[in-house]
Amino acid sequence: MSEAIPPSGPAAEHARAAELVGRMSVDEKAALCSGKTFWHLEANERLGVPSIMLTDGPHGLRKQSTAGDHVGLNASVPATCFPTASALASSWDRDLLRQIGVALGEQCVAEDVAVLLGPGMNIKRHPLCGRNFEYFSEDPLLTGEMAAALVEGLQSEGVGASLKHFAANNQEAARIVVDAIVDERTLREIYLRGFELAVRKAQPWTVMCAYNRLNGVYCSEHEWLLNRVLRDEWGFEGLVVTDWGAANDRVLGIRAGLDLEMPASGGVNNRRLAGAVRAGMLAEEDLDRAATRNVALALAGAGLRERAAALDHDAHHALARRAAAESVVLLKNADDLLPLSPDANVAVIGAFAQTPRYQGAGSSQVTPTRIDCAFDAIRAVASGSPPTYAAGYDPVRSARDDALIAEAVAAAEAASVAVVFAGLPGIYESEGFDREHMRLPEQHDRLIEAVCAANPNTVVVLSNGAPVEMPWVAAPGAIVEGYLGGQAGGAAVAEVLFGIVNPSGKLAETFPLRQSDVPADRWFPGSGRQVQYREGLYVGYRYFDSAGVPVLFPFGHGLSYTTFEYANLAFSSAGFEQGGRLDVTFDLTNTGDRDGSEVVQLYVHHLESSVYRPAQELRAFTRVRLAAGKTERVTLTLDDSAFSFYDTRGGRWAVEAGDVEVRIGASSRDIRLTGRQPIRSSHAPVAGKGRSGPQLTSSGLEVSDAVFGDMLGRPVTPPEPSRPYHVNSTITEIAETWLGRQIQRRVARQFQRMLGVTDLDETNARMFEEMAHNMPLRSLVLFSRGRLGFRAVDALLAALNGRFGRMLRILVRRSGDDFPAPPR
Known part of the structure; x- marks a missing residue:
């Protein structure tokens, strides 16, 4: 320190x-x-x-x-690359x-x-x-x-x-x-x-x-x-x-x-x-x-360096390794396939095992002090025959390649256990552009299916920054979500696979069965320059649990090599009084033969309400470490925030009277204990406007213009037109014109030269192109570092809009008059 x-x-x-x-x-x-x-x-x-x-x-x-x-x-x-937030959560x-x-x-x-x-x-x-x-x-x-x-x-x-x-x-x-x-x-x-x-x-x-x-x-x-x-x-x-x-x-x-x-x-x-x-x-x-x-x-x-101590990079790497291990989520473990025995005959399949994908591209990209790869870590743990390796796919492009799959199948057939490392290449997810779909690369899906067919004792380890569809979910014996685990993620995954670390991670997001199930999918990423959040409060599990939509893996889900029992739920008082607090206590017992950690989650379900609410919402959680056979009395404390909603009528948070069900569980869909509590409050129920929200139907969410307008408190306005062009028109938008296309060609080159960028890999090249093309014209002033002023942009806009007389008048004005024309 x-x-x-x-x-x-x-x-x-x-x-x-x-x-x-x-x-x-x-x-x-x-x-x-x-x-x-x-x-x-x-x-x-x-x-x-x-x-x-x-x-x-x-x-x-x-x-x-x-x-x-x-x-x-x-x-x-060089600096320690810790797991990304998607993993740490x-x-x-x-x-x-x-x-x-x-x-x-x-x-x-x-x-x-x-x-x-x-x-x-x-x-x-x-x-x-x-x-x-x-x-x-x-x-x-x-x-x-x-x-x-x-x-x-x-x-x-x-x-x-x-x-x-x-x-x-x-x-x-x-x-x-x-x-x-x-x-x-x-x-x-x-x-x-x-x-x-x-x-x-x-x-x-x-x-x-x-x-x-x-x-x-x-x-x-x-x-x-x-x-x-x-x-x-x-x-x-x-x-x-x-x-x-x-x-x-x-x-x-x-x-x-x-x-x-x-x-x-x-x-x-x-x-x-x-x-x-x-x-x-x-x-x-x-x-x-x-x-x-x-x-x-x-x-x-100021003066930070004057008090700097010598850095212990090894200690920071060890912390990154522990963080990655704690963040690994065991999604599936049929017939206790995991943990593996050190003397197991293991085939390691998938290029990510040797060329790990451990972080995402963009402004968060860190130059690591070192990188642990999973294959080396598995080889170090294995005490029997050395593990074999087959690439299975190209780690960058993941193009279809039958020969690589055939090689992987042969390796799987010769082993007692196959561990397939798959996931999303960098070109699939990055700052600067959104993913096009929720699928893995076709080669990854085909590889998993082929290896599972060749060896039923197959473990799939995923490296990805967000949920993916898994059409093959029934085939492998075990599925491990490693997310983007940072520079020590490979070693952390190996520790989990062989039981050196008992997995304790829980999903911080729902894994939908398919993209079309996502409540916001109809309105993402919007139309033109506008995106409407019509789904309202129904984000993630708040929608899936309210609508009863089946999911691949629910929010809060994560398995362990041990088991936990919840019992003896009690409350500190017979009801909650607005402005007070409520202690919720219960016994948590590790009923297995391994030490382990459990993340206990408290959800609140309102049995009655004058406003629309999701079926349940996370209101408290804690992580409990328990030795095998031990019991701990766990306490979670609730205050007004656990029961309140935002009342737009008065512009304040409000606690509404009525009964609630307090739910304690291991995930949003694995509720172990429930208890009913009355809430006492003087807040007047909401009537008329302010009550309505998205309608849950058998085909998904229905949100009419009238309902969304009621939610907003104003009429729904359409997206603004792309013309006439203005300072916030993007390079892509002005490319509809001949002059705009000439500007578009020059911008990327100038942008790259200004940043001092030379060689780009495929992921960074795409990110760079998307950022340059989606840049508004006002950004030309900023990224030119003062060499181009707003007067020049105004003249350019006049030309793009066909107002050449205005363009000439702007250009003949004296310099120094960039002020004060405000951007649109």
């Missing part, structure tokens, strides 16, 4: 920061509100304000050692997340990084979101608790966290310009709730606003979101920073509570801010507030 950690971060520096800002000119204050480079904040040498570094996480430090870019294309210094282990936060903080201190940009907290609305591997769960409680623990650990080292992406950034398609239409109750209960929990519990130094619009307003200038909710209601004391390139209108952003634009804009937006103050379009006190928060962050993050 690092030494001499500052007391409490930016909040402790606020008074000093305000005094320094009071001595600055308007230009100096404006300069502090944009980055200096891709990763550094602007300094003020005259007054001793240092430049600090922010850089990517969230599951490892990504400090770039060469040219800076925000999409993970250029090299970064399956541990349901708050203490583990705190320990990882501490380790990340130690590495940041050693590299003089003041803020690590993570954790990612967006809800998994749909399994196809390309960035789901960076996010924790479909459930806001689990998301908020995991994030808060990671933030607590990180900031205990005097390094700031950045909760992201705030808010409703649940897809990669059109992510910079899409308008997420979400009713307030759904927003409060699902998409904001995790952020609220993490802010209230851990007080992160920064929150990162998302690219997208939310109900018509860009998150970077959303005053309701950034000031009224985040600061006034939740008590957030830190700084709001943009996602890289997310600033739309800097003047509106400053007014709305956005403090810092990243990366640098080459001075363009600094001049716009200063000009707006001088023109009376921006109050100087608004600029002062933003500048003060930036200075406070800089003061809190």
Whole structure:
């Protein structure tokens, strides 16, 4: 652990920061509100304000050692690559997340990084979101608790966290310009709730606003979101920073509570801010507030290297290995095929066993300090005949190859047990684009089916960042979900396979049988520039359990090599009184012959309600470690938040009177204990508008325009047309014209040259292309670093819209008049 950690971060520096800002000119204050480079904040040498570094996480430090870019294309210094959030959430282990936060903080201190940009907290609305591997769960409680623990650990080292992406950034398609239409109750209960929990519990130094619009307003200038909710209601004391390139209108952003634009804009937006103050379009006190928060962050993050201790990379790797092992989920184990005996004759099949897929592509991509591959780890454990190996598929393209399958079948036939490593190649899931379907590559499915036919004792180990369809689910004897397990994931999986570690992971998301079962599928990723969240509260298990839809594996599911018995449910009182607390206790016994851990989950089912509610919702959980044969009395405590809903009539959380059923289980569909409790409250029942929600039918969700309008409290508006073009038109949209196509050809080349990118693999090439083509025209100003101004973009837009006279008038204007035309 690092030494001499500052007391409490930016909040402790606020008074000093305000005094320094009071001595600055308007230009100096404006300069502090944009980055200096891709990763550094602007300094003020005259007054001793240092430049600090922010850089990517969230599951490892990504400090770039060469040219800076925000999409993970250029090299970064070696750092421990921990399991991704999709894996870590399956541990349901708050203490583990705190320990990882501490380790990340130690590495940041050693590299003089003041803020690590993570954790990612967006809800998994749909399994196809390309960035789901960076996010924790479909459930806001689990998301908020995991994030808060990671933030607590990180900031205990005097390094700031950045909760992201705030808010409703649940897809990669059109992510910079899409308008997420979400009713307030759904927003409060699902998409904001995790952020609220993490802010209230851990007080992160920064929150990162998302690219997208939310109900018509860009998150970077959303005053309701950034000031009224985040600061006034939740008590957030830190700084709001943009996602890289997310600033739309800097003047509106400053007014709305956005403090810092990243990366640098080459001075363009600094001049716009200063000009707006001088023109009376921006109050100087608004600029002062933003500048003060930036200075406070800089003061809190300065001097890290002076207290850096020597890093123990071996200890961090061991922690990554334990984290990966705790996160492994045993999905199926017919006839106790697992654990394997060390003297078993094992055929290891699948290229991922030797070329592991352990993280996702994009801004979270870490250069690991080392990599454990599963085949080497299995070979080290096996005490009998050495395991054999067959590739089965190409790890990058996974193209159809009958010869590789034939080789794998031969290996399986000659072994007592076949272990098939399969999953999603990097080209299937990445930042920058969404998945096209939920299937594995055809070669992987064919390989699994062929090997299972050749050897019934087949174990399938999956490496993927999100749920996949499994048409072969009945064939293998065991299925292990390894997710993207980080640099030590291969060794962790081997420990689970051979029983060195007893698996204890539980799914933090539902695995649907098929994509069409996903409640949001009809509205994902939206139409044009708009995505409607018509499914409302019915996200993940909240829908599947309410509608009784069969699933592949339910939320919270995970098997063990031991067994647990739940008994003797009791409550601390005969009912819950609004404003009080309720202790729920029961006995948990390890009835098997192995030590193990169980994640116990508490769900609340409202037996009566005046508003629509999911059938059950997770309201508490804990992880319990028990030796074989031992019993522990477990207590889970509930307060108002366990029974409340967001009442949009009064704009507040409300507890409704009526009976509830408290359910204790090992998953959302494995309920072991139930108890009825009356809830006493003076809250008036909801009548008329505010009651309605999506209708559950035999064919899925039905949400008419009238119902969705009632949920929203306003009529449903259609997506905006693509023409006339404006500053937020994307490169792809303007490619409908001849001039736009010429611009499109040039942008990718210029973008690549600016970022210093040379050779790209197939995954990064696709990510790069999607990002470049979906970039709005306003981003040309930012990524040109000031060489191209808004005046030039205005002239370009006039030409694209066929208004050549306007184009000429713009071009003959004097230079320096970029201010103040606001982006659309």
